[in-house]
Amino acid sequence: MIEVLDNVFWHALSGAQQHCASGTAEARRYAPGFSPIVAFPRAEDPDFDALQPFCAPGERFYVADWSGPAPAGWAIELEAKMVCMAWAGETPADDAAPDALPLDASHAPQALALAELTRPGPFGLRTIELGDYFGLFEGERLVAMAGERSCAGRFREISGVCTHPDFQGRGMAKRLMQKLIRRQCLRGETPFLHVMSANAGALALYRRMGFADYREKVVRVVSRVSA
Template structure:
C-alpha cells in the first residue's frame, strides 16, 4: 500500500484510470477537461521535465498530490502549496437505515453538481469529473443539498471525494450520511476507501475519524504552472 500511496496520482493513472491519462514515459496527467491532477514518476530531472512537457503554456495548470516532497524544474512554479493528509478506512461505518434518501446522480444533475462544488470548494471539480466514478446526492425541495462520490481509483483502493453540503442545508448530518454511503459502496466492490483533507481542516479530520478513517500519512499538494 505505501508504495502506491507515495505518488497516488501516478498509481491511479498507470493502473485502473490509465484510460483518462495523457502521458509520456515519466509523467502523467488526467485529461484536463476531467481533472487537473498530475504526477511525475519520481523527482529525477528527466521526470520533472517530462511533467513540464505535459503542461501547456498560458493558463494551463496541474495539481500535484504526493507524500514525497514536491520538486519542480526551473521552468515550473508553484502558485499554491499546502500540507494535507491521506486517510484510510480502518473501521467500517455502516449507513443508518433511517438516514436521508440518497440517490445516484446522473448526467442531468451535472450543472447543479458543478454549481455546488464551485460554491463549497470541496476540491477541483469540472463538468467531466463525474466520469471518474459514481456520485450520489441528497435532494431537498428539488435542490441538490449535498453530494459525494469517488475520484482516484487504483488497484485495491478507491477515494471518497467531492463531499460537500450547500450552506442552506448544513448542520443536518448530510455529509456524514453521504460519506458512509460512498464508503459502503466502495467496500461492496472489494476496495478499501480512502480520502484526503487539508492538514489544518481539523473539523473534517475529526469527522472522518468518527467514520472510521485514520491518517496514513501527511501529503504535499501544489498547484503548478509554467513560469511566465
C-alpha cells in the same frame, strides 16, 4: 499493498484510470475536464518537461509529494499539507442515504457549481465520471454530494464531499460518505481520502467515522507559465 497510497494518483493514472488520462511513462495528468491533478512515477523527482506537452499555458494543477524550486516554464502558486486517511472501521450495516440520487452527465453543471462554491478540492466538469457520485436534492437543486475519484488496486478514494452553505449542519455529507463507504466495503475495496492538515474539524470527524491517518503529504498548486 497499502504503499500504493504513497503515490496513488500515479497508480490510478497509469492503471485503472489511464483511459481518463494523458501523458507518458514519465508524467501523466487527468485529461482536460477531469480533476486537474498530475502525477509522476517518482513523486519526489517530477519530470515537468515530459508533462509540458500535455498542458496548456495558464492551466493549474495539483501535485503531491514534491518540494523544491519551480522548474522552468512552471510557477508554484500554493503549498500546503494534507493527510491521506484509509478506512479502518467496520462495514456500515445500513445505507445511510437511501434518498440520495446517482449523479450523471446531466448533473455535471450543478456538481461543478457546488464544488466551485464550497471548494472540496480539485474538481472538473467531468469529475463525476471517475466513479460513483451521489447527491441530495432540494427539489431539482443539488445541495450536497460525495463521490469517488482515484482508484488504485483495492483502494477507492472518497472525494468531492461538500454541502451548500444553506444546508450545512444537517449531516448530509456524512450520510453520503457512509453510503459510499458501505458500497466500497461490500465490493471488497478499501476507502481512503485526503483532507487538508489544517482542517482539524474534518480530521476529527473522519477519525470518529472510522478512518485512520496513513501519512501526511505536501501538496502544491502549480501552473504552466504562458509563453
